[in-house]
Amino acid sequence: MSNSTENLPKELFEPVSTDHMNNEVIAKPQLSFAKDAWLRVRKNKGAIISAVILLFIFIMAIIGPYLSQYDPYAQDVTKANLPPKIPVIENLGIFDGTQDINGEKSDIYKNKNVQEYYWFGTDSLGRDLFSRVWLGTRVSLYIALLAALIDMIIGVAYGLVSGFKGGRVDNVMQRILEIISGIPNLIVVILMLLILKPGIMSITIAMVITGWIGMARVVRGQVLKLKDQEYILASKTLGARNIRLLIKHLLPNLSGVIIINTMFTIPSAIFFEAFLSFIGIGLQAPEASLGTLIEDGYQTFQFLPHLMIIPCIVICIILISFNLIGDGIRDAFDPKMRD
Incomplete structure (x- = not known):
């Protein structure tokens, strides 16, 4: 055994590297939580495509009414119920x-001696549907985003206090x-709309009254799970x-x-606002939202x-896009939720 040991070359027993500082350097750059989540979202093609579509819809909701030369509220019964007509595409x-x-x-434009182009046609009062659709999209998105923001603020604050305090405070x-x-x-919303004057702010307040409950419960459950973690106890000790x-x-x-x-929450708020406007207790004429436009079109659908x-x-595009983005963000922030 000793002879075989003596025959081994000395190079085998030398350290690979004497640079101890470089040996401990992390070769791969450190990822933050947000950057790691973004890398996961980027792999979700559905979420990325939906984000691009939503960005386009947001831009059109802002500038869409100004792209048309017609006032969305201007009425001209001589041009009522015109079908869509788009330059070049008409060929x-x-x-x-x-x-x-x-x-x-039958060429309706020729019969009514209309020389202008109405890209989405006109309604029963001769109003330009193109500008009204994007104006209604703007109103629906504004109501939904405002309601979701207020729901988030109230729900997060309520859930944090309830879960963190615990005991009698949490029970109450x-x-x-x-x-x-x-x-x-629905009863709460109808009562609020009867008390308040129908409008954007009254609909938002009515939706907020009960919309924050789900957020509060989710946040409370997470706080109950996290408040006994080691880093919380260490902070309390300090x-x-x-x-x-x-x-x-x-x-x-x-x-x-x-x-x-x-x-x-955002697509749910958009759908709920459309539902209220569709049944006639949401926005009132001549205001436009996606719900009021659908209700107007329903009367002459045939x-x-x-x-x-x-x-x-x-x-439909807005609702599907928001849900796909929500699925992508959920998978990115918590991959275990996919199982």
């Missing part, structure tokens, strides 16, 4: 201003939640106040859950289907 035989009447194709706050959630949401624990430690760790729930189909397509 392909679609959106050419024609309409089937008794089985025969949860009983209040149970009482509010026991009342049907003398950190409760407000610092809530804002500096708990809230950042709840950001993923908050963003995910907010992304799913004869002028484009009045209802176009806003329906827009609201």
Whole structure:
């Protein structure tokens, strides 16, 4: 055994490297939580495509009414119920201003001696549907985003306090939640709209009254799970106040859950606003939202289907896009939720 050991070359027993500092250098750059989540979202093609589509819709909601030369509120009954007509595309035989009447194709623009182009047609009062669709999209998005923002603020604050305090405070706050959630949401909204004057702000307030309950419950559940973690106990030992624990430690760790729930709240608010306007207790004429446009088009759907189909397509695209983005963000912030 000793002879075989003596025959081994000395190079085998020399250290590979004497640079101890470089040996401990991390070759791969460190990833933050947000950057790691973005890398996961970027792999989700559905979420990325939906984000691009939503960006386009947001831009059109801002500038769309100004792209048309017609006032969305201007009425001209001589140009009522015109079908869509788009330059250049009309040469392909679609959106050419024609309409089937008794089985025969008729040029409505020629019959009414209309020289202008109305890209989405006009409604029963002669108002330009293109500008009204994007104006209605702007109003619906504004109501939904405002309601979701207020829901997030109230729900997060309520859930943080309830879960962090615990004990008798938590019991009282949860009983209040149970009482509010026991009342049907639609009844609360209808009562508020009867008390307040119908409008954007009254609809938003009515939606906020019960809309924050889901967020509060989710945040409370997460706080109950996190408040006994080691880093919270260490901060308490070092003398950190409760407000610092809530804002500096708990809230950042709840950001993923908050963003995910907010992304799913927005399409629900858009659909609920459209539902209220459709049944006639939402925005009132001549204000436009996707719900009011669908309600107007519903009355003449058999004869002028484009009045209802176009806003329906827009609201469906918005709802699907928000849900796909919400799924992508959920998978990115918490991959375990996919299982």
